[in-house]
Amino acid sequence: MSQLPAAAANAPSIGDPAPPPELVHRVSGQSLPAPFYVSDEWFTRDIDEIFSAHWIFAAAEAEIPEPGDFVTVTFATRSIIVIRDDANEVRAHHNVCRHRGARLLTEPAGSTGTIVCRYHSWTYGTDGNLTYADAQAPDFDKTCFSLRPVRVRTIAGLVFICLADQPPADLDDLADIVEPYLRPHDLANAKVARQTDLVENGNWKLVMENNRECYHCGGHPELLNVFFPTWGYSDTDAIPPRLGPVMSRYRQATEELVSVWDRLGLPHKRIAQLDTRPTGFHIEREAMDLAGESFTLDGTLACTRLLTDLGEARLGRVSMHMQPNMWLHITSDHGLLFSVIPLAPDKTLVRTTWLVHRDAVEGVDYDLDRLTSVWDVTNRQDADLVELAHSGIASPAYVPGPYGPSEFQVEAFVNWYVRALRGEHTWPQAAEDPDGSHR
Ligand code: FES
Ligand SMILES: [Fe+2]
Structure with a gap:
């Protein structure tokens, strides 16, 4: 009878019973057990305890530039209207009529002067106040039936919402840290050049995990023209020999850009607080390969009208990751925003938004x-990898496997997630975890 290798003998056995959902258990440094990715119970917990309890990225302000412009954000049984009101403020309302509960706006985006319920025509202003309700009793008080508000916060042109009555209290602190990186690119005054919705056949956490490492970047030949696959390897890590030449180029490009960033007063230091606070995040400026200007095959500009008046095309990219559902890249000529919305245990919406200067003209400037094209094909490649991962994890043969050093952000995402489910994130942070910095 053959013997199992020692490592296999230590692994969980195929057919081990799944942990009950009330136990948030995982082995540090390993991928999660299968039920976290495939079961309805964990999906419900993710909706209730992650997406309904934390700040989530909803939209770019550029998607709703004029009063009355709105987007709807819909996941599981929730739907939220994010709308610019008549006073030009960004607001968010539950997309539920205060009469008998009908869903109000059913389009993903649009523009409207008032929010009218199709059922019995109750009508709300963009600020959520009820303005019309036909045939009510004489003592009916419209002021008691405004749309239920959702907390909303904009940061440098990005709109975040939180469904919780008591949202995580660290968003102001996060904004103070990230705004100096984002503001110079003026995303609040940009325009949407294109937006795509891609439904990936995998759990939302697999989408996030896939985003948080470049171990798989060999699957992105187009992106790798300009994206250094050294991402995730710190100077002290063992760098695979195959990445030696590209690491040299990365270091040289970084050295050159640091002097540009410093001259222009652009912050670039890496700040990583991914799993040590309620709203985990990472932000930095990174050099890019070849011309180093944009996400094109040769790295030269995709849009000749730059986002800002800094007068410098080669700025590399601002990279920001935020838990639980967003990441972005900003080059000198465009912003690229990604949001992740769970639709089912095995279905996830990935929305990609390309922003350019509001005066940039298609066919002239870009x-x-x-x-x-580079991120279109990269998204499709990632969707394929996420489906591959989900398919394997759904098999009874799956057992959690180990993360390598370059997958530290995957570990940080999973650790943040598990700590969130356990209610371990606090703010202000405990004294023994003073700044949340790690790695
Ligand atoms: S449910 Fe909206 S008006 Fe009746
Ligand atoms: Fe990828």
Whole structure:
């Protein structure tokens, strides 16, 4: 009879019973057990305890530039209207009529002067106040039936919402840290050049995990023209020999750009607080390969009208990751925003938004296909990898496997997630965890 290798003998056995959902148990440094990714119970907990309890990225302000412009954010049984009101403020309301509960706006985006319920025509202003309700009793008080508000916060042109009555209290602190990185690119005054919705056949956590490492970047030949696959390897880590030449180029490009960033007063230091606070995040400036200007095949600009008046095309990229559902890249000529919305245990919406200067003209300043082609194909490649991962994890043969050093952000995401489910994130942070910095 053959013997199992020692490592296999230590692994969980195929057919081990799944942990009950009330036990948030995982082995540090390993991928999660299968039920976290495939079961309805864990999906419900993710909706209730992650997406309904934390700040989530909803939209760019550029998606709703004029009063009355709105987007709806819908996941599981929740739907939220994010709308610019008549006073030009960004607001968020539950998309539920105060009469008998009908869903109000059913389109993903649009523009409207008032929010009218299709059922019995109750009508609300963009600020959520009820303005019309036909045939009510004489003592009916409209002021008691405004749309239920959702907390909303904009940060440098990005709109975040939180469904919780008591949202995580660290968003102001996060804004103080990230705004100096984002503000110079003026995303609040940009325009949407294109937006795509891709439904990936995998759990939302697999989408996030896939985003948090470049171990798989060999699957992205187009992106790798300009994206250094050294991402995730710190100077002290063992760098695979195959990445030696590219690491040299990365270091040289970084050295050159640091002097540019410093001259322009652009912050670039890496700040990583991914799993040590309620709203975990990471932000930094990174050099890019070849011309180093944009996400094109040769790295040269995709849009000749730059986002800002800094007068410098080669700025590399601002990279920001935020738990639980967003990441972004900003080059000198465009912003690229990604949001992740869970639809089912095995279905996830990935929305990609390309922002350019509001005065940039398609066909003159940018060609839409050149602007979007690298990330279009990269998104499809990632969707394929996420489906591959979900398919394998759904098999009874799956057992959690180990993360390597370059997958530290995957570990940080999973650790943040598990700590969130356990209610371990506090703010202000405990004294023994003073700044949340790690790695
Ligand atoms: S449910 Fe909306 S008006 Fe009746
Ligand atoms: Fe990828």
